[in-house]
Amino acid sequence: MSDYYPIFVDLRLKPVLVVGGGNVAYRKVQTLLEHGAIVHIVSPDLIMELKDLVDSQRCFWANKEYSSEDIQDATIIFSCTEKDEVNANVSIDAQKNKRLINVVDDPEKCSFIVPSIMERGDLKIAVSTGGSSPIVARQIREQLQMQYGQEFEDYLSLLKEWRKKVKSGLSSEQKHVFWSKVTDGEILELIKKGRLSEAKGVVERCFRSLLD
Ligand SMILES: C[C@@]1(CC(=O)O)c2cc3[nH]c(cc4nc(cc5[nH]c(cc(n2)[C@H]1CCC(=O)O)[C@@](C)(CC(=O)O)[C@@H]5CCC(=O)O)C(CC(=O)O)=C4CCC(=O)O)c(CCC(=O)O)c3CC(=O)O
Numbered sequence: 001m002s003d004y005y006p007i008f009v010d011l012r013l014k015p016v017l018v019v020g021g022g023n024v025a026y027r028k029v030q031t032l033l034e035h036g037a038i039v040h041i042v043s044p045d046l047i048m049e050l051k052d053l054v055d056s057q058r059c060f061w062a063n064k065e066y067s068s069e070d071i072q073d074a075t076i077i078f079s080c081t082e083k084d085e086v087n088a089n090v091s092i093d094a095q096k097n098k099r100l101i102n103v104v105d106d107p108e109k110c111s112f113i114v115p116s117i118m119e120r121g122d123l124k125i126a127v128s129t130g131g132s133s134p135i136v137a138r139q140i141r142e143q144l145q146m147q148y149g150q151e152f153e154d155y156l157s158l159l160k161e162w163r164k165k166v167k168s169g170l171s172s173e174q175k176h177v178f179w180s181k182v183t184d185g186e187i188l189e190l191i192k193k194g195r196l197s198e199a200k201g202v203v204e205r206c207f208r209s210l211l212d
């Protein structure tokens, strides 16, 4: 049986607790903010980068050591301290309260782990080694970034634009022909070469030819 079930969670406006104010906490906070979470940090100190985020009101900070009541309504909790005992307490409290918990230096105490992620518009790829080697997860993410370039952003938004029209305007057989044609590589190649309007024209013509 596999340990971790992967899902993509909508964290926009959801309260998330981060315990600790060092480099690892900073890395987790950055990704959380990029995904719209409301981040509450509890730590007796913060590295400068986190202090800047607090000063610019991008997240909240309680300047204190962690205690059980800090959990409040956080749906997801990250324990990012260097102290085993503190991390263990946060993990116990989180599990008692049935919240999801990530303990950064002990996969055994985690109910979830964080993958290495890359985005190209609507394309999001998350890579995990199940904790076996975070460095390998990062290296694979870097390779994927080279393989899937910026062109995927325009490519996917163009395909998305057509989804509604195709859904209501074509039969299931025609749909199959349409999607096979527009995803056969030609459109992607044109976008990659910076010829987006030409690519749009090819899609349009493909749609029309199916209606004839
Ligand atoms: C289990 C997990 C728990 C969790 O954090 O969720 C975990 C645990 C640990 N990481 C450690 C070390 C490092 N981790 C990184 C980086 C990343 N770590 C991330 C995730 C995870 N790390 C989860 C498993 C992911 C998986 O494997 O699927 C990434 C993917 C995501 C993120 O953090 O946002 C992010 C790369 C993001 C990117 O660049 O894309 C680097 C720096 C680097 O490599 O750049 C180092 C230093 C080099 C080294 O020591 O390896 C240590 C040892 C600490 C020690 O020995 O002191 C532990 C503890 C242990 O394993 O016991």
Ligand SMILES: NC(=O)C1=CN([C@@H]2O[C@H](COP(=O)(O)OP(=O)(O)OC[C@H]3O[C@@H](n4cnc5c(N)ncnc54)[C@H](O)[C@@H]3O)[C@@H](O)[C@H]2O)C=CC1
Residues within 6 Å of the ligand: 019, 020, 021, 022, 023, 024, 025, 042, 043, 044, 045, 046, 047, 064, 065, 066, 080, 081, 082, 083, 086, 103, 104, 105, 134
């Ligand atoms: N999962 C991951 O991605 C990685 C995990 N690690 C591990 O993560 C841990 C943290 O690493 P760093 O951020 O570099 O450490 P750090 O020492 O810079 O930061 C630890 C932070 O925890 C705070 N803290 C300590 N006691 C606390 C308490 N009682 N309540 C609240 N906050 C408290 C400290 O004040 C400090 O801000 C280390 O144990 C390290 O081995 C390291 C690299 C990557």
